[in-house]
Amino acid sequence: MKRCRRWIQLIHLYRSGEIGDADRTRLERHLMNCPRCTRLLDSMAELEQRVAPLRRSRPTPPDPEQLTQNIIERIVRPGVREPAAVSLLSWLSRPRIRLALCSAIILIPGFYIVQEWGTLRRVQQLERRLADLPEKPREISLPGIRSLTAEAIVSRGNLSSPARIRTLVDVAEKLSRLARIRTQGDLAGRLRTLIRIRGPEGRPELFRMMNDF
Amino acid sequence: MSDPGPDIIEASRNGDEGAFRCLVESYQGYAYALAARALGDPEEAGDVVQEAFVRVWKHLHRYDKKKKFTTWLYSIVSRLCIDRLRRRRSMVELDPEWPASGDLFSQFCDRDLLSIIVRLTRGLPPLQRMVFTLRDLEDLEIDRVAEILGRTRRSVTANLWLARRSIRQRLQELEEK
Secondary structure: OHHHHHHHHHHHOOOOOOOOHHHHHHHHHHHHOOHHHHHHHHHHHHHHHHHHHHHHOOOOOOOHHHHHHHHHHHHHOOOOOOOOOOOHHHHHOOHHHHHHHHHHHHHHHHHHHHHHHHHHHHHHHHHHHHHOOOOOHHHOOHHHHHHHHHHHHHHHOOOOOHHHHHHHHHHHHHHHHHHOOOOOOOHHHHHHHHHHHHHHHHHHHHHHHHHHO | OOOOOHHHHHHHHOOOHHHHHHHHHHHHHHHHHHHHHHHOOHHHHHHHHHHHHHHHHHHHHHOOOOOOHHHHHHHHHHHHHHHHHHHHHOOOOOOOOOOOOOOOOOOOOHHHHHHHHHHHHOOOOHHHHHHHHHHHHOOOOHHHHHHHHOOOHHHHHHHHHHHHHHHHHHHHHHHHO
16 A cells, blocks of 8 residues: 555546646556555545536525625625725735835835934944043144044935934034134034035035135 | 626626626526535525625726636635635534435435535535535636635645545445444
């Protein structure tokens, strides 16, 4: 019986179109030498004999007209959607749309959270460096201020977000406080004005101003 | 079983209740036969047919005209039947009375037919029961069964042979009693 195991499945798939020609030929060859599998095939033929009348006899609804009427009554009830209208809800309930929406809900905030987290880390590093500066602000060199401010600008990325601009202004204020800049007006004030007026486009001009300074 | 004309589908899609009534009248018999054979209960089959046609009405705009309407209708009925069979598995399924006639398989009324089917398919997992119903009782091609159930041909043949093996064993047990 052990060696017949592979044929048993094929014997159960006895109706036409269920196994390929090659399998059928191999099975027929096997059946010529295996009385046990032949008996199984006979019992399958008997099963088919039993099932065939069940196939021919078709159950019918006891009261077809009542069944139709019940269906029609159910579809005209308020709340059952008109078939022509593709509602937003049904469109949103499609599996692909649901998958896309869930991905967007996870990925978009995720992207901003990761980006914001990176920025915050860089700002923290910058602030630590500012905290480590010598206590006497006059000793800070002008190139030092330039590079720190430039780093602050770079670390902010683009200047589109109000939160980023605010952080940039904070950093600039700290720098100006440390450096006690009085000439050419207050650096933070100028930065703030520049950013407010020019937005992201102000960034190259900001660099130019820093170089001029 | 032929498909309805595109006009009747289009009219039903546009909310024409008369056209939809024609659709129901033409196809409720097929849907009922499938549900009754799969569930073995005339009342439950009636409920499934009603639910299936309400879903057809609701989702007709989703129907892909390239596919056969009957395949779509059968897939809705099959899903509803599988859901009911799954729910039923958690409950004790009662053994129906075995028909009293002499030769069980030669002459029987509708209720006998259903009780014979229930006896034979009792205890089968819902998917195997559905595959057996579609292939052996509804006499559909393997590829069509696969399309209706959203399975591969391989999965359908695997479920089919398992179902037939169980039914053969069950038949032997019943005849030995």
